[in-house]
Amino acid sequence: MxxxxxxxxxxxxxxxxxxxxxxxxxxxxxxxxxxxxxxxxxxxxxxxxxxxxxxxxxxxxxxxxxxxxxxxxxxxxxxxxxxxxILSKIFIKMIKTIIAPLLFGTLVVGIAGHSNLRQVGRLGWKSLVYFEIVTTIALIIGLVAINYSKAGVGIPSFHSDEKLPEVAKAMGWKDIVLHTFPENFIKSISEGQILQIVVFCILFAVSLLLIKGPKRKPILDFADSLSHTMFSFTNLVMYFSPFAVGGALAYTVSNMGLGVLANLLQLLGTLYVGLLVLVFGVFLPLAWFSGVRIRRFLRYVSEPLSIAFGTASSEAALPIAMENMEKYGVSREVVSFVLPTGLSFNLDGTTLYLSMASIFVAQAAGIQLSIGQQITMMLTLMLTSKGVAGVARASLVILAGMASSFGLPDWPIAAILGIDALMDMARTAVNTLGNCLATVIVGKWENEVDETRED
Incomplete structure (x- = not known):
């Protein structure tokens, strides 16, 4: 048999x-x-x-x-x-317990264990330059796609009882900078503020690096043991992931039904086409020109992508993505720096969705935005999409805030809310794919990738 x-x-x-x-x-x-x-x-x-x-x-x-x-x-x-x-909720809760200690262990070992502050600086600026270029391209693809398809044109207005997410306060550049730094490390952990956790861990690791002699070794050994323990913990939790993914999709379909595609099929199709253009028109050429072994890369990224798509959570895919990128051949210091940072600065799928959804809201309301207004909206999204990293349902929070800032109605957002789960799965998977690719490419720039490494 x-x-x-x-x-x-x-x-x-x-x-x-x-x-x-x-x-x-x-x-x-x-x-x-x-x-x-x-x-x-x-x-x-x-x-x-x-x-x-x-x-x-x-x-x-x-x-x-x-x-x-x-x-x-x-x-x-x-x-x-x-x-x-309940299965997906249990899984995501377990994953969230992994993230902070995993980031602490890997970042401390990756930075303090190599005694090279210059490399940390290089990783920082190279990663940020890459992130900004790719997310800007994603925003442009979203704008072009929605202006071409005009998915929001002709939708009749309606009153919805759907509860919209609370509108986020418009964040200026000062607020965004302040939001990056933790006021309390434990509070940052409890609120799931990934960027704040990363900043604390980097500062802690640099401080440890400045300590000379035997006093540094015990903490470094502890961090190394902690990172290995958390990877082992991750492997155990991953055995529960099939139940979580199946449970999440069962819940989504049971609540919305397969017929949900009929109402906003054009918007959904536009998003998926836009994401495919991003993957095959941007990611694939980047991987090709950077010398990434694409088949090997896809083999190691398939599992994180499955988890990201099924749970619609980048955090849920982060631990296994970090482990698999190391197996691919990227050094631990690059993986532990680029992947967590990308969780806040390199949400390619989300930024594409936000530019598309913002114009969709205007189209549905019958408001014609000029090219200048759309560019202003795009620049605003480039900032606000990073300012609320770690907030639950952040995409809808940003979208609601954007509509308020530009005087747009909220009823089209209620329509989007009905299929947000289907869109969230796709954009989260692309976020994970983009971050894994960024890790390999930045690693290649630093000569920190060994693609001959065996499992």
Whole structure:
């Protein structure tokens, strides 16, 4: 039985493809298929895939199959799917307990363990230059895509009972700088302020680096042991990730249904096309010209991407992304600096979405923004998207604040809120992909990548 299943992978995915095609034909009413027949086909395919995953014993396979299982549970058993959201909440809570000690251990060892302050400075400015260039390109792609598709034009206004996120106070450059520095390290940990945690850890590591002699060694050894322990902790938590991803998708589908795509399909399609343009038009050429071994890179980034897409959380994917980038061959000091910093400064998918969603709101309200106003909006987004890093549902908070600043109504945001989960999964996956690529590229600039390293 095991041999039969493992050696018929093409047949298995062929059956999955047939199931998807028949469901699409039924959805568009091109053919009529009895509901019971579709139900039987759907769950027969899921059962075979679950059996394959059981024998395969590979985490990435388990995550992929759990995504399909979660969608089916949410669609066929919405009451059960609604309850499974607790699995993703448990997973994200466990991940959040990992982040602060993991960052502390890796950053302290990466900076204080190499006695090279110049390298820290080089990493800092090279990373920030890369982040700003790529996020600016992402913003431009978003503006061009939404102006071309005009997804918001012609949408009738409506009153929504959806509770919008609290509008964030407009942040000037002084507020953004102040927000970067922690007033209390424990408070920063409890609030999940990643950038503040990174700043504290860097300052702590530099301070430790300035201490000469044997007094530095105990703390350095502790940080090294802590980082290894947290990577081991991460491996344990990752075994729960298939349940979390499946539960998250079951909850999303059970609450919104598959038909949610019909209302705002054009906006959703515009976002996905824009993200694909970013990936294939920007990321792929960058990887190619930087000499990244693309197949090897994709092998190590697939697991973090699956987690990011399923949970819609960059934080959830951070620990395994850090571990896998080290396995790829990037040095620990580069990984521990670039990836966490990118979580605040290099949200490529989110910045593309924000530029697109802001213009969508204006289009839906019937407001024609000039090129100058759109550029002003883009420059504002470049600042505010970094100023609320670590805030729950930050994208909607920024969008609500942007609408308020430019005198736009909030009812189009309520419409976006209905499909935000579907958009959030895609933009979060692109955020993770962009940060992993940035880590490899900056590592290559520093000659800190060994792509011949074996697992």
């Amino acid at each position: 095991k041999y039969l299943i493992l050696n018929n992978l093409k047949l298995l995915f062929g059956l999955l493809s047939i199931a998807i095609i028949l469901h699409l034909f039924q959805a568009f009413e091109w053919i009529h298929i009895p509901h019971d027949a579709l139900f039987l086909l759907r769950w027969s395919t899921v059962l075979l895939m679950c059996t394959y995953a059981l024998f395969r014993k590979q985490l990435t396979t388990w995550i992929f199959v759990s995504m399909i299982l979660g969608i089916c549970i949410g669609y066929d058993f919405p009451l059960l799917g609604n309850e499974l959201n």
